[in-house]
Amino acid sequence: MVLKGHRMLLIILDLFLCKTTRGHVFLPQNPKTVSMVQELVKEGAVEALKKCFSSRMEFGTAGLRAAMGPGTSCMNDLTIIQTTQVVLITLRSGGVVIGYDARAHPPSGGSSKRFASLAAAVFISRGVPVHLFSDITPTPFVPFTVLHLGLCAGIMVTASHNPKQDNGYKVYWENGAQIVSPHDKGISQSIEENLEPWPESWSTEEALKSPLLKDPYQDIHTQYFKAIQKHCHHRDINKSSKVKIVHTSVHGVGHTFVQSAFKAFDLHPPYAVEEQKDPDPEFPTVKYPNPEEGEGVLTLSFALAEREGATVVLANDPDADRLAVAEKQESGQWRVFSGNELGALLGWWMFRCWEKLNSDAAAVKNVYMLSSTVSSKILRGIALKEGFHFEETLTGFKWMGNRARDLLDQGKTVLFAFEEAIGYMCSSSVLDKDGVSAAAIAGEMISYLATKSSSLSQQLTAIYEEYGYHISKNSYFICHDQDVIHSLFDRLRNYSGQKDSYPTECGRFSISAVRDLTTGYDSNQPSNKAVLPTSRSSQMITFTFSNGGVATMRTSGTEPKIKYYTELCAAPGNSNVTHLKKELDDLVDAIVDNFFEPEKNKLQPKPE
CATH class of the missing domain: 3.40.120.10 (Alpha-D-Glucose-1,6-Bisphosphate, subunit A, domain 3)
Incomplete structure (x- = not known):
């Protein structure tokens, strides 16, 4: 039924004020919500009311x-x-x-x-x-x-x-x-x-x-910090460390809990960004309360670090399940680590700490690490050399958490899991991303590296030198129109006008394999059927290129975004980073120019 103008407004208001239709009940229990509807009706805001009630x-x-x-x-x-x-x-x-x-x-x-x-x-x-x-x-x-x-x-x-x-x-x-x-x-x-x-x-x-x-507040507050203390391995170093760290909770809940986590690890408390320390639902100092956006969210943190002589910044998102890290470089500039880079650092650190506690070489066969399919495969590189197991899952911690549960129930050790969107599971006490425990564990890693006269940036280079460089470049386009999204992905699935006729090249880059986890198609499998679970409710296509590059295009489950993730991997010993970055830049340009056309003019690029 399509209603127009004031008739629609009156019927919506009638429904909202206790009338029912087809089983729908809208009750005026919250006077402020009722008042909002009344104001919209008074203003004749048909489109706003449609947006509220039509779906x-x-x-x-x-x-x-x-x-x-x-x-x-x-x-x-x-x-x-x-x-x-x-x-x-x-x-x-x-x-x-x-x-x-x-x-x-x-x-x-x-x-x-x-x-x-x-x-x-x-x-x-x-x-x-x-x-x-x-x-x-x-x-x-x-x-x-x-x-x-x-x-x-x-x-x-x-x-x-x-x-x-x-x-x-x-x-x-x-x-x-x-x-x-x-x-x-x-x-x-x-x-x-x-x-x-x-x-x-x-x-x-x-x-x-x-x-x-x-x-449960008091009991869980005590038991949680007892649980994460099991991952503290260098108390003497922590107590004597001179490293200065700044922490921001970005107007969210994280301040008190990260302070407690540092105390549980005998780490010196991080300097708190005063303007962002207390919860504030208005998020007054940031345009987006998301540390994944990088420097724009960390401006106040950098200023505090400069005043206090701190060299590292830690940032949680408002519900403290994610963690971002930045480090001051010798040039004086700040480097904000990508989610993949921090995943490499934390994965290396978690394995190093586990190895220190386990002298039985055979025990490594029982160890697992996980990451999502759009995240860097650096853990696979580490696993190949060190002998533990690596698995990838669908995007999101709901998949990694459930897979971790399956492995734990089989008696396996799940040491670490991460996704490129700055989410890290460093303890199987929480089968989800956890920015509080990750902050304390990162703090201990930073303190340990300082005793070796090393930094996070230097250690990341060492990891890539040993296990192979993994260069990533990720971004997104904003799109509120589902028709545009469907048009873009349907075109990629019918590139030559026939079903499942995906592109075979992208500019100068040849495509060697395609996996579509929306339809279940995977050209790498004998039956062309994907092994990972599929879902028609979301869009996700992965292209593997002949030069070793991998690119995934997908829609976000929580935001109006079309995201793309790219990575180029090199074998251990190949340290020509300049060439790798140039090759990846060219690949990304080709993807944007070829795969996002002709819909590109209907998409909004990621804000600078």
Whole structure:
């Protein structure tokens, strides 16, 4: 049914104020959300109302992520309750843990704390014990709590590094990892079938008084830092280290927890960027609260480092599950390490520490490291020489976390996992990326290198010299139009006008193999069928080139982006970095010029 003008506005408002149609119920429980709709109606904002009410958020990437506001396409009291009711229906018996960050949206009355309280009310209304954190926590605390307390699920209310108006709802299963199929698909389908909120789901005040509600904050704070201390190997060095480190939480939750992590490792506390130390949902000092964006987010950190004589900057994203690192070079310039470069450093360090503790040479056959398919293959290079196992998974820690769980259940040691989007799992106590433990472990690595008169940059060069240079170049285009995205990827799949007729060359570069994890096609397999899981709900094609280059194009699961990832690998001993970088630059230029045309003029390039 298509409605126009004021008739549509009146019907939307009528629905929102308690009327129902086809089972949809919109209840005015939050006066601020109602007020937003009334204002939009008063202004005749047809397009804005359509955007709010014409579609429903998709439950994917282990949960929800969208702007806070009214309507089925936004994060609000009603959509939180609807989602939580379905999560509850799909659970096995047992308790759940709920955490939240500091995000808030005053115009709509939405906030992470309120959403967490509503989710708790839903579970308690059906007799499910709830461990609701009494204060903000980093995301890693939720999967840690699931495992530590043996719970059946965990929920974290956060939008991580997304813009300030957004929020999210991330779900972990009883194995401590983010949910994957069939649970995520089952939840998504069931939401549409169970839209009416239970009356008691709104009763947050009663829920907060229930004996079924417990606060795990103090216990988990103690147990988490005990768990990560197992990865501290150089206390004497840590105590005597003269290295000065700056840390920023980018207005998120990370400050208190990183300070505690450094204390657990006997490291000198890092200098905190005062302007960004405390949680602030407005993120007033940054355009994007995402340290992955690089220098623009780290300007205040660099200024503090210069004043204090610090040589390293650590940065967490707002929910502290990611970590960025920058180091001052001899030239006086700051080098912001890419996610792949930091993955190489942390992977090398984790193996070196493990090796120090394990004298049995045969034990290495039981060790695994993981990375996502769009991340650098440097861990594969290290594994080939050192004798441990390396595996790649689909993009995202939901895949790495679940694979790690499988390996742990088989008695294997999962030492490290990472993705190029500055996500690192340095401890199997948390089967997800964890920027808090990664910060402390990076701090110890930095202190150790200093005793050897070495730096992160120097050690990274040493890693590449020993295991082979892995040069990466990643970026993205912004695109809000799904038709444009589908047109681009469909053209690549039908390059010569026939099905599965992918490009065989890109400029001067010859293509030797194609893997399409949207359709399940893989030219490297005898049956042309991909080994890794496929998903038609997202776009992802990988091209392997005859010169050893690999390029993956994919859509983001949480942002309106078409991302591309490229890497050129050289054998150990090949140190002609200048040539490798030039070859990769030329390859990237060819990909942008050939694969992103003719849609390029409809795409917005990555902001400088």
